[in-house]
Amino acid sequence: MELIRHNLPALIVVTPLVIGLLTSIIGRRGLGWWMAMGTTAAGLAMSVQLLVDVLAQGDRTVEYLMGNWPVPFGIGYSVDPLNATVLLIVSLLGAVITLYARKSVASEVPAGKLNFFYALWLFCITGLLGITITGDAFNLYVLLEISSLSTYTLVAMGKDRNRRALTAAVNYVVLGSIGACFYLVGVAYLYMATGSLNIADIAERLQPIYASWGTEAPIYQKTVITGFAFMAVGLSLKLALFPLHGWLPNAYTYAPSSVSALLASTATKVGAYAFIRVIFTLMGVGFAFGRLHTDVALMVCSGAAILVGSWLAIRQTNVKKLLAYSSIAQIGYIALGFALANKDGITASVIHLFNHALTKGGMFLALGIVMYRVGGTRLSDLRGLGRKLPITMGAFTAGGLGLIGVPLTSGFISKWYLVSACLEQGRYELAAIVLVGSVLALVYVWRVVETIYFGKREDEVNVREAPASMLVPTLILVGASIYFGVDSSFTTHIAGEAADFLLKVKP
Amino acid sequence: MITPEQSAMLALGVPVIGFVLVAMSGRVPNLRETFTLLTALVTFACVAGLYPAVMRGEEVRFALLEVMPGVPLSFRVEPLGMVYALVATLLWIPNSLYSIGYMRANHEKNQTRFYACYPLAIASAVGIAFADNIFTMFVFYETLTLSTFPLVTHKGTTDAMRSGRVYLGILLTTSVCFQLFAVLWIYVLSMGDAPAVESINFTVGGVFRDGLASNRIDPGIVGLLFFLYIYGIGKAALMPVHRWLPAAMVAPTPVSAFLHAVAVVKAGVFCVIKVTVYVFGVGTMQLYGLGNWLLYMAGATIIVASLIAAFQDNLKKRLAYSTISQLSYVVMATALLTPLSIMAATFHIVAHAFGKITLFFAAGSVYTAAHKTQVSQLDGIGRRMPATMAAFTIGALSMIGVPPAVGFISKWYLIRGVMERGELPGTHLDEIFVLVVIAASTLLNASYFLPIIYRAFFKPLSDEDQKHPHGEAPMPIVYALCFTAGLTLLFFFWNKPATDLAEMVRRAVS
């Protein structure tokens, strides 16, 4: 036991990778799902344990060295409250959505490809967990590519339902690769300047370079900031921060339902995590924001994301796409939170990572049920479903309230901290944008809700409520999203820890 | 014997239990209605049970849970909240009775949903009434909006949906963009070692006193916060955010009667009084002259809404605009910022609720018995429905403020409030404006209520109507409206509970 516990940081990444490989070979028929389910459940247990361990540590960090090679020569995993939280998010959502995926995927993906699907599924989760846990900038790139490549394929698997999944996947491949390349270029520049790939080590080695700033002979000035610029753009793209969100809506819309849910609730969250990590740990907030004013760029982008994303969401007729655009807006909230760089802001960011993953995941799952039962997710498909699928649609509506940020839903907690952070910084206009964003969310959510409850169905097909295996995960996510809105002590605690941790390392 | 705290908790909890019971008993209408009435009675008993404790000045406070660190859902029963809670829960009883008569007679659909939403709205109303901090108030303010939305759109028609959109749009937009903004701003100001704001809890005398005295906060900011709050409380229907109220008239009449004469709109003006007294502080506002603009805005609303009301042919629309006008009476009284005017505002919550619910009941009674919605169709109806139209007349007199109806009493306190303000140094322009508004609005009120009474009692029935005989509405409806009309009269002669509570509010202010 102690061995496992000691090696948790490695196990949490390696397990899905290994089982994923196995799944691709032996995971035919139903076995693939069982393997994925078992793995993700184990991952969830591990990430919970890891979080407990981290919070138990005095300095709130758990270091792990791959193969016991010391950093900066080997790959070091460093777990702190921030990435422990993100790990929890990824593994929790991974587990719950896997639970849901069985019937949904079986109805959307050809039976012969199920083993590949679940293998890719596990690879994707591997990549996401790896990005989160690694302390090495280059390793991060590798894992980014693992998750991205598997995601592209997963999106493309929606082709049997809609051929557009292929074009969406191709777009995603092109743009995602550019983003990854940019990140890699950035890492390369930094390596040039510092000769290191370990994030903590780079940060340390950057200090003399920063110190030379403004003196007669600045060292590597242009190299470093060019590297930063590439990294920032690359990660913005992975994060789908406006205006680099172009890949997201179609990828979400045409992917199989479970994939949409997984992507929406974890992929962008991990992107956000990577961005936070680069800014706060690697670059140092004093330099990134204080000197380079990255925060201004981020605030502009995230403000625009909130407004434009919500506005575009209002105009969608496909509810999946509507949620995708809504995600763009929600990513704006997350980016805005850490751009403010105060305790409430980072808290808001982390809480929203968590809350939005639950809420949006739950809503996509509910849509998946609609897809499963009705066969489409256009607004017209949802007409009058309030009577036919009362539980599913109730869950969807509750999730919608969370997106709006109605009190006693988790979305409200995020918004509360975010607006507080804006006001603490004296950024009244940003606070206003956040609130206006809520109103726009009201509009797009209410369009759907009205359709659900007041729409008149033309076809009188007899739609039954979804099977329990789909309903339960949906309710778990939506229920959790409500629960953390009523009692936010857990989320505010871990997010507060993460914020403290990040701000403490401020140089 | 239960403690006041438990009683207050029950007042919040019983409607929720009622909601569950009603939702589950949807298949047996009689049982469902029994649950509705029982819940109403028990809830009122719980609230009324708090009255002695409040009158003794006992501290009744409790917290449900801490939603965020330092931001709990906490409650405290104080006289002002008591007034609102009592009115809302008391009038729920006749309204339940009325609903039974109305919904059955009109064969409305989805009655279970209808009856289930009521207790939620009531629980929200009680939550608003007993809220101890601005966060709790905001939370229940929002739940009230959401729980009443299904009631407003009950009919499910395109028209109902459009109106529902306006209802939700205005109420949520204002509350999110303005009220939440203000709540958060105050919250942020209350943090730190030397906070500009004492706390987010409701505090007698307001939370800005120390901050202003020690220059930690600019009076301009306080004024801006007040503005945000006033327009963030869209339920007070201060122009120009009043449109939701006429839109909500698409709902069945019991909803219009109860929610848009009592629970929802009174929640709005109650919040206005509450934040003025317990967040901004009457003394502070007066000292820095922050409330004057509101006086004029409310005055303008009173007049303009009355003028619009005079030109509405739809009876419920006319009543809706009358409500807008009457709500601004409360707001204007609050903005006068004297102890007596706050008392007037508090009392008018009661006075207007009794009168207006009677008027709506009568409108619904006419709709049920005669299927008429327009004022111009009411010729001679007083002879066929004497009880209904007599109750309507009493309600109308209360609106005009003529004795012997309770509306007169609040007018009395309001004018005394003006006088009290007149004793303050300064020009008397504000006071004169208020007096002129009161006079003009009395006139306008008369001008749009009396024609209805005249039509009902003095004009002959039209030939068309002669062919369709009908009598009074079903008995539950008539009982309910006689009860509220009786209250309207009774409270002119005997209004001790309300005046005692209002008096306590006055003492808290001064």
Added chain:
Amino acid sequence: MSDEPKTPGTSNRVLIAWLVGAAVLVAIVAVDYTVHHHAHFAADGIDVDAMPEFFPVFGLVCGFVLVLISKTLSIALKRKDTFYADD
């Protein structure tokens, strides 16, 4: 006056009424001459009302003046009696 009804019997009564009226006026003038009027506002030196026949003249003049004022006003203010009903 000239278009008095010619119903037998009534014309006599009307004539008598006119005559009685005229006689009363003459009698008033006569008696007034004999009555001593004291000035109401003697303290202010106004004694016009103490003059004989002041009040008959005053009454006549007032009658004329008031009617003429009315008629003058009437020119400007006269409207059909359906004026407000036309709205």
Added chain:
Amino acid sequence: MQMTDLPPAAVLFAGALLLPLFKGKWRFAVALALPLLALADSWAVITEGGASFIPFMGMTLQPVHVHAATPVFATIFCIMLAGGVLFSMNDDRRVELTAAFVYAGGALGVAFAGDLVTMFVFWEVMTLGSTIIIWSGRQNDSYGAGLRYFGMHALGGVALLMGIIIVVTQRLHEGAADPLAFGHFSAMVDGWSHLGWDNAGMWLILVGMLVNAGAPPFSSWIPDAYPEGSTSGTVFLSAFTTKTAVFTLLVAFAGVEVLIYLGVYMAIYGVVYGVNANNMRRLLCYSLVNQVGFMLIGIGVGTKLSIDGAAAHAFAHIVYKALLLMATGSVLAMTGKFRLGELGGLYRTMPVTMWCLIIGGLSISGFPLTSGFTSKSMVVQAIVDESSRMAALGEPHTYLIVTWFLFQAATAGVFLDACVKLTWFIFFQKDSGLRPPDPPWNMKAAMIAFAFICILLGVFPGILYQILPYQGEAAEYAKVVYSLEHVMVMLGMLGFSGLAFFLLLPILKRGSYIHLDIDWIWRRFIPRFWKEVLLPLLQQLDNAQKAILESLPGRGMRDANLPPPIARRMGNMWAVSVPVFLIVLMLLVYLVVYFVIPTL
């Protein structure tokens, strides 16, 4: 329970509740008995000096209190109600009769009100009762007139209420023992010229009372509203509202000089508009304004004799004005016509009505041996007395002299107007061809009874004088009222103004006209302004707001099937180029931000 514990008004309110329960003869009996019971109760209270108290909002109400002027007003209110009931009894007007009891009850309540709040409450009750009476008239314009009437009185009521509250607040502030007391505002008389916040309360009370008294600029409500009542309704209406206002002014504002000016204006206004009037009942309404003007003058002069005169004149006036309206009402009832131009020659078949009208007309003009003579001459005498007193003191008093002459002129005018003109046009002039009989017995009985009172008070003024506020003063005056000089002044003036009428007959031809008054502002100008300027403006605002509100989600719904250009561009399946372009652009932006901004 003692009789004195029962407020006289309560008797009449109880009557209002009881009457609908009875039918036919019993109704008649009860309706006739109740005013007499109220009269008895009033006098029981008056003799014992009632004093009962009710707590109200922390203060004490005094609903039964006897003011000096209470006996005379209480008496006439009861008599008037009885007379009105008798007159109306042939016509089964249940709503109107009930309203009349409420209305008279309100008036009686005011007469016994010992505090401002009771006074106000009864005052408003009167407004309600009288509005219903007007509406019960069912004339062409009863509805509109009732509405305007109510509006006017609601406005007056609000002024009164505000004034009361201001006064009460000030008194509470000063720590007065009885802040609600309804009595004389001596401050107004002593320092009334100071129009400031301090005296605002009293001014507002005065305004509120004057509105009901029909003082300018609000005189027009009387001729606007009263002719729209039924034959009996107008009789009730003429008696209570204005006279109650006179009562309250008499209690509260005796000696306030401004009342004299208002009174003079009203006296002249009534005559001038009366001369032009064509509707016989409207003509009487104008003369009502004229007579209330006389009373206001009496109150304004403020000596004991003038106050007695005003009170006595109110008493007398209620009787003869009711008589005149009963007579014209009978004509209206029997012919269905109310325009003077359409009547004529009725002396043949309506002799009782004619004689009653003549007696009423003589009374209103103050003809010797009628009640008007014995009451009005007190005011005239009081003006002269006060003038000489002030002359002796060397105080300015020219206004009194002017008032006296104008008073006399208006007296002459009202004779021409309400007596000669009315009688002539209704009963004589050309033959209209109408041959209606005298009205039913009850109407005749009512008229004869009231005509009898007119004569009785004219012959035995002592009956009235002994219940006046200052009986001693009145008793002194009773000795000189019928001096030859007084009689000859009246005879000379009235006789020759009557002559003026016949001389001017050619220009007094009647047409179907009305004459504009102040009420044009709110009957024509304001509605037009609202309809053509304000309302369209408001509607525009409203529409704009509505459009914005409903379009937001609505538009998304409508054209959602066809994504708008910008959405198409951003969501286009095939366009990788745009995102890639944006990526490059963002890189540029970041580089610019990183390189340029820190160096700025």
